Structures are given as structure tokens and as C-alpha cells.
Amino acid sequence: MQYHPENDEQYQGLTVNSGVERLPDVNPYRRRVSRREYTVSEYVDGILAGNKVILSQAVTMIESSLPRHQQMAAEIVEKCLPHAGRSVRWGITGVPGAGKSTSIEAFGMELLRRGRKLAVLAIDPSSERSRGSILGDKTRMEQLSVQPDAFIRPSPSGGSLGGVARKTRETIVLCEAAGYDTIFVETVGVGQSETAVHSMVDFFLLIQIAGAGDELQGIKRGIMEMSDGIAINKADGDNLQRARLAAAHYRNALLLFPMPESGVRPQVLTYSALTSDGINEVLKMVEDHISLCRENGSFETRRRRQDKYWMQETIDQSLRNHFYQNQRIESMMETKQLQVYNSEITAFRAAQDLLDAYFDSLSKRQINHPED
Amino acid sequence: MQYHPENDEQYQGLTVNSGVERLPDVNPYRRRVSRREYTVSEYVDGILAGNKVILSQAVTMIESSLPRHQQMAAEIVEKCLPHAGRSVRWGITGVPGAGKSTSIEAFGMELLRRGRKLAVLAIDPSSERSRGSILGDKTRMEQLSVQPDAFIRPSPSGGSLGGVARKTRETIVLCEAAGYDTIFVETVGVGQSETAVHSMVDFFLLIQIAGAGDELQGIKRGIMEMSDGIAINKADGDNLQRARLAAAHYRNALLLFPMPESGVRPQVLTYSALTSDGINEVLKMVEDHISLCRENGSFETRRRRQDKYWMQETIDQSLRNHFYQNQRIESMMETKQLQVYNSEITAFRAAQDLLDAYFDSLSKRQINHPED
Numbered sequence: 001m002q003y004h005p006e007n008d009e010q011y012q013g014l015t016v017n018s019g020v021e022r023l024p025d026v027n028p029y030r031r032r033v034s035r036r037e038y039t040v041s042e043y044v045d046g047i048l049a050g051n052k053v054i055l056s057q058a059v060t061m062i063e064s065s066l067p068r069h070q071q072m073a074a075e076i077v078e079k080c081l082p083h084a085g086r087s088v089r090w091g092i093t094g095v096p097g098a099g100k101s102t103s104i105e106a107f108g109m110e111l112l113r114r115g116r117k118l119a120v121l122a123i124d125p126s127s128e129r130s131r132g133s134i135l136g137d138k139t140r141m142e143q144l145s146v147q148p149d150a151f152i153r154p155s156p157s158g159g160s161l162g163g164v165a166r167k168t169r170e171t172i173v174l175c176e177a178a179g180y181d182t183i184f185v186e187t188v189g190v191g192q193s194e195t196a197v198h199s200m201v202d203f204f205l206l207i208q209i210a211g212a213g214d215e216l217q218g219i220k221r222g223i224m225e226m227s228d229g230i231a232i233n234k235a236d237g238d239n240l241q242r243a244r245l246a247a248a249h250y251r252n253a254l255l256l257f258p259m260p261e262s263g264v265r266p267q268v269l270t271y272s273a274l275t276s277d278g279i280n281e282v283l284k285m286v287e288d289h290i291s292l293c294r295e296n297g298s299f300e301t302r303r304r305r306q307d308k309y310w311m312q313e314t315i316d317q318s319l320r321n322h323f324y325q326n327q328r329i330e331s332m333m334e335t336k337q338l339q340v341y342n343s344e345i346t347a348f349r350a351a352q353d354l355l356d357a358y359f360d361s362l363s364k365r366q367i368n369h370p371e372d
Numbered sequence: 373m374q375y376h377p378e379n380d381e382q383y384q385g386l387t388v389n390s391g392v393e394r395l396p397d398v399n400p401y402r403r404r405v406s407r408r409e410y411t412v413s414e415y416v417d418g419i420l421a422g423n424k425v426i427l428s429q430a431v432t433m434i435e436s437s438l439p440r441h442q443q444m445a446a447e448i449v450e451k452c453l454p455h456a457g458r459s460v461r462w463g464i465t466g467v468p469g470a471g472k473s474t475s476i477e478a479f480g481m482e483l484l485r486r487g488r489k490l491a492v493l494a495i496d497p498s499s500e501r502s503r504g505s506i507l508g509d510k511t512r513m514e515q516l517s518v519q520p521d522a523f524i525r526p527s528p529s530g531g532s533l534g535g536v537a538r539k540t541r542e543t544i545v546l547c548e549a550a551g552y553d554t555i556f557v558e559t560v561g562v563g564q565s566e567t568a569v570h571s572m573v574d575f576f577l578l579i580q581i582a583g584a585g586d587e588l589q590g591i592k593r594g595i596m597e598m599s600d601g602i603a604i605n606k607a608d609g610d611n612l613q614r615a616r617l618a619a620a621h622y623r624n625a626l627l628l629f630p631m632p633e634s635g636v637r638p639q640v641l642t643y644s645a646l647t648s649d650g651i652n653e654v655l656k657m658v659e660d661h662i663s664l665c666r667e668n669g670s671f672e673t674r675r676r677r678q679d680k681y682w683m684q685e686t687i688d689q690s691l692r693n694h695f696y697q698n699q700r701i702e703s704m705m706e707t708k709q710l711q712v713y714n715s716e717i718t719a720f721r722a723a724q725d726l727l728d729a730y731f732d733s734l735s736k737r738q739i740n741h742p743e744d
Contacts, residue, residue: 074721081715166720173718224628253625256596307712307719314723319691322731340679343453346545347679348538349446351686359694362734 040072044079050179052151062170063156077170080177085303087176088290089183091197093223094207096188099233101141102273103207104184108144110279111182119175120144120184122155123168123193151180162317165196169310172200198226199309202299203286206230208250210242224250225257228266228289231282235270243270262298264289328361329354412444416451422551424523431543435528449542452549457675459548460662461555463569465595466579468560471605473513474645475579476556480516482651483554491547492516492556494527495540495565523552534689537568541682544572570598571681574671575658578602580622582614596622597629600638600661603654607642615642634670636661700733701726 038046038054043061046054061073094100108118120141144150156167172183185201187193198204206227224230230250235243250268259265267285271278293299323329336350345353410418410426415433418426433445466472480490492513516522528539544555557573559565570576578599596602602622607615622640631637639657643650665671695701708722717725 074718077718078716078721081718085715170718170720249624249628252621253628256621256625304713308709310719311709311712311723314720315695315727316688316692318723318727319695320688323687323691337680337683340683341676343457345450346446346453346542347682348542348686349450351683351690355687355690359734362731 040075040079043072043076044177047076047080047174047178048083052178055151055174055178056153058174059153059171062167062174073170077173080173084173084176087172087181087183088203088286089172089185089201090286091194091201091204092184092186092207093188093194093197093204093227094233095209098207098209099273100186100207103231103233103271104186105141105143106273106276106279107283108150108184109147110276110283112144112147112149116182117149117151117180118144118147118182118184119151119153119172119178119180120186121153121168121171121175122186123161123164123197151175151178160317161193161196162313165193165200166310166314169200194223194226199306199313202293202302203228203289205282205286208232208246209234210239210246224253225260228260228262228264229282229285230254230266230268231278231285232268232270233273235278236272236275240270246270262289262293262302263296264292264298323358326358326361328357332357412447412451415444415448416549419448419452419546419550420455424550427523427546427550428525430546431525434539434542434546445542449545452545456545456548459544459553459555460575460658461544461557461573462658463566463573463576464556464558464579465560465566465569465576465599466605467581470579470581471645472558472579475603475605475643476558477513477515478645478648478651479655480522480556481519482648482655484516484519484521488554489521489523489552490516490519490554490556491523491525491544491550491552492558493525493540493543493547494558495533495536495569523547523550532689533565533568534685537565537572538682538686541572566595566598571678571685574665574674575600575661577654577658580604580618581606582611582618596625597632600632600634600636601654601657602626602638602640603650603657604640604642605645607650608644608647612642618642634661634665634674635668636664636670695730698730698733700729704729 038057043054043058047058058073058076061069061076064070064073092100092104094103104120108120111118141152145152153171156164168185172185175183183201185197187197194204204227206223206229208230210232230247232243232247232250247268247270254266254268267289269278269281269285271282273279290299293302324333332354336345336354339345340347340350410429415426415430419430430445430448433441433448436442436445464472464476466475476492480492483490513524517524525543528536540557544557547555555573557569559569566576576599578595578601580602582604602619604615604619604622619640619642626638626640639661641650641653641657643654645651662671665674696705704726708717708726711717712719712722
């Protein structure tokens, strides 16, 4: 979906019906031109050369469920890894209606004006897509999406949050290798995904709108404490005062929280993606925060911790999946849960019984169910 | 340590040197009377009869690391399980200095006056004990500790948080079977243990002291959002105004949080454990909260979720331990972490390599390292 012929020279030759707005529903002359497959090193070269189309296709590989693709994707990501890491990664969240999409356009266009290269990714497990993932709805990013120096990629569809997060994180590697010096990872502020995003970015921005209490019910518990900064959108016209009041509320609330691990206190600003008032201030807030974190070393520490986090997350998740998908476990689970429910056995005994069965089945695996 | 002969008839016969304040350092006539071991059913009967001494000994079994004891303890807990659950479980946390111990005495003495039976437990992994676990320091609970209807038990010492939490949760079962209708589980508000406590209580009370911002640095992120109510202690004398101001701060802050799953908004009260002002209001806050939760069904839902939580926690933790203690993993881990650190491989690839080695070693286990 991300393919823009106008941004890509090499590709023109391959394009069918170039310039045709929309293919006729029936086109007797149409022939599928089988796209030539790149080798891993061709992918890597293309990415390092900043070729958007090849980047897109590589990301598609990352998102593919075909083992062959996954294998190639893994090699591509690893070859790109040494060239990655040199960007500032923003996480951007906020409830639907906070105006994330217009904000991302406003922030993004200003960054491009300053000569930056911007990649906008999203991480929302399919379960949350419907709840306002802006990137699913491309028309709302029309300004950015046609910019040569912007790369926009919707959230990988389907799969568990863990899977989506992994794909997004690997996509960051490719984008950085392709020379994008600013990465936006966007998420809807209503689910589990904030923690995942928070664990892959350098600055986590919470976008809010004026109002307190009931109006904010949508936002997830704990999210305020994850944010490195809060920006209150729609501070324009009649809404200006309410926005400023909300900002004051948030500043008070943040006072009750401890100093974040970054060692830099989160700021609360107001802005308007509509009038662009305050956009520069928000960008400055992020820049200042990043440079302070680089100085006090927390920037590097945070990225190291994130690597460790993802390694452990992947391990833990795999261990859980392997356990809960075990045949013996699946057959026992319901009974055990019922026994706990009826106070016949403790939760701990139930867990122990299941674990015994699990490891027993594993150690017998080779004899009973040989695996290749 | 919990033994109080004065509360126990059956036991008098077994007591040596009853009434002697302290044994002489050297006592030629002293003979160790080997304490007869109770059977599981004797333990259960004793507990159901509300015998404090037997309860104490059963809890000691829960805390014992001897397999024989653990086996017995598990049976005792399971036999008590059907008689458990009929209590209101408070979680009480707050930073050291907030006055948790005096507060627990104040709340507890008032509850006893109202004819309740109170068990006070603690859950603090040894790492945190030093940081102010009141129950380690018995002298500070002297009022409660001599009450016939109060049962006080320090936190199980040593072990992981998971282990300590399990022991505390099983102790709750025994206490409830012994007829204690109110359980306090106390923890220091500085560590990981709040989540554990929050996952075993019906009402999670956060005790605070006057002051905002820097004074509260000690408190763990996210803890405010876990609490079902906040009570600000030391609202007396010159401190009264500051306490009320702090309460206002917290009320504002809580406005920014979503409605808790309980469906009941947390309240913020001020009180003084010293003068007892506001103690009744705090008790009323908890009672009202509990009855509202019973009405809207969240009370039952929460306990069911807690059972599930502990089953999954136990499983996940065991899976992790089993993985990280695996010989092959231990030998590979450092290398893999280094490779990730040097951006040679992604965190995901490192995880995958380790997982492959792990499951490979498990499936070969019977051949290579037979287990009994």
C-alpha cells in the first residue's frame, strides 16, 4: 500500500499501466508482471541506498508469515543492524479523538522542513485497529504520505501484540539503516500496546485533549507515568483556556509521581495541530529531553534495557506459548481451572500439577512424539 | 515466635517452665520435651477450632523449606480451602515513615472493639525487609499482638517475591479457616510487592503523609492507580492543613485516572493514627467500598481473577526459572547478551537461539541426563 511510483526511479520500468488512476474492473490485456525477487544482499544494498520501494518490500517480508520470507527477513534485519540505531525514536499515543494523525502530520512536516527524514510506523494489534489507529486510514496522512523524505507504514495486521511489536521493532532497524533519522511509532492509547511502544522508543509522548476526569476515561492506567512528556492538543479558539487548565491539572498530577528513570521530569505543553501554535515548542521539548538524556547517560541505558527487555519478552512469551499449546496442558487446563474455581485445590497446586505434566511430556517427547 | 500460652488451654500441659520469664542460661535440669508432631487432620481440626498455636505451627510449615513440611502444608491448605474465603482482605501499603504500624494498630484495635477477628500478615521479600517492614519489628505492634482475637505474623523471610507471596496467600487461607474475618496484608510501598499484594486483597489502601512532589519520590510508580483508597496519616496539630492540602492534590490526581475495574472510585481521606481522628471514616470507606463491590459483582470477579492470576504467575515463574537455570542456557546467555549489546544479532534472534538450545536439551534430557 506504501508504493509511490513518483518517488522511485528504478521502479518505473516495472510499473504496469503507470499513470492509470484506476484499473478497469475487467482488463483483457492485463498481465501480472511477476516481480523479480531480490536477494538478501540486494535488499540490504537497496535499503542502505535509501530505496523506499525495496524498504517497503523488506518490511513486507518481516510481516510475512511464510517461513522462507521470515528467514530472509531475519538475515536482512541482521545485516542492517550495524547501520541502525542512529535515530531519535518517538512513541506517540493518545485516545482516539485526541488528534494523533493531524498532530503527526504537523510534527512531521515541520521536521521535514528542518531537513530530517521521518519514518512513521504504528503498533496496534488487530484487536485495537478499529479503535482509531490512524495509519490504517491513509487518507488522513495525505500531506506526509507524498513527501519523498517520509516513509509511512501502517501497523502490521493481525497477530499477537508480541508479534506486532517484534515486527515494528525490526522495521525500525530497517528504516534507520535506510537513513531515517526520526522514527514515529504511533499507538492507540487504549490498550496494552503502550508498554510495547514505550519499550522501543527514546521519547514517549502522550497526546491529550482538554478536559479532565470523565473525558479521560479512555486512557489506560499507568500511561501517564510512562510518558516522557504530555502535549495537550486543540489549544485553539474557545478551547484555549480549557486546554491550559488541563495542562495545569496534569502538571499537578505529575508532581505526585517520582522522578522518571530518565532523570528528566516530563513537561506538559499545549499546542494546536490545526493552527500549528506550539508545534515548535513540542519539538523543542523532545529535543531538550533527548539531549539531557544523552548527557546523563540515560539515553544509552534505556536502549540497552530495551534490548534486554525484548530478549526476555521473546523468551517468556515463547515459553508460555509452548506451555499453553502443549496437548497435555490443553486437555488438563479446564479441569484444573474448575477445581480452583470450586476451591477444591489452590491456584498453586493447579499450576504445579500442570507443570509436572508439561515437563513430563517434554522429557518423553523424543520417545512418544519424535520431532524433526 | 507467635506463641502466647495465655491464649491457649490445650497447650498448657505441654509447656516447660510455664511462667518462667526467661530460662537460666545454664539449667542442668532442663530436658527438651520433644514436641509431638500433629497429623494433617489434627492441624486442620486445630485450625478450624481457631487454635492460634496450631495455626502458627501450620504457617511455619508453609514457610518451611523441608519437602516433608511442604507436602503436609499443601494438604493442610487444601483441606482448609473450603472453609476459607469468608473474610475481607485489606492490602495496606505506604512508604516507610507513613506510619503504617501505628495505623494498623489503630485500625485493628477499632475493628476488634467491633467484635471482628483480625489477622495481620506481611509480604516483603527479604530485599525490602530492611526498608521498614513494620512486622519484622514486633515491639511496634505491642497493643495488637497481645489481643486474643488478633493474629500477627511477620513476613516470611527470604525467598523470591513469588515465593513469599505464595506463602502469604496460603497463610490467608489458614487464617480464614481459623475464623479471622479481617485480614491485613501489609507491604512497604517501595518495591515490587504491591502488585503481589494487590492481587490477593479485596481493598488496597495506600497510606500517605502530607506533602507532594519530592516528598513522595519514595513511592512506586503506578501504585496510586492500584489503590482502592488513599488515607493520609498524621492529619493532626500543625500538620492538619498540609494533610488536607495533600488530600486535595490526590483527589485532583485521581480525577485523571480512569474508573477502576471495581467500578468504585477511590476516595481520599485524612486521619491521625496518633489522635484516632478519622479512623472510623477510613473503616467506613473500606466497608462502603466492599459492599458496593459486592453489589456490582466486582468483588467476586476480582477474587476469581486473582485465582487465575496466581495460577498463571506460578506457571510463568516456574517456566522462567526452569529456563534460566538450564545448564546450556547459563553457558550461552552471556555470549548472546554480548552479541546483542554489540548489535551483531537482534534481541529476537538471541532469544530464538537460546530457546532452540533449551528445548533441544529438554527433549534429549531422558537420554543425556536421566531424571528420577
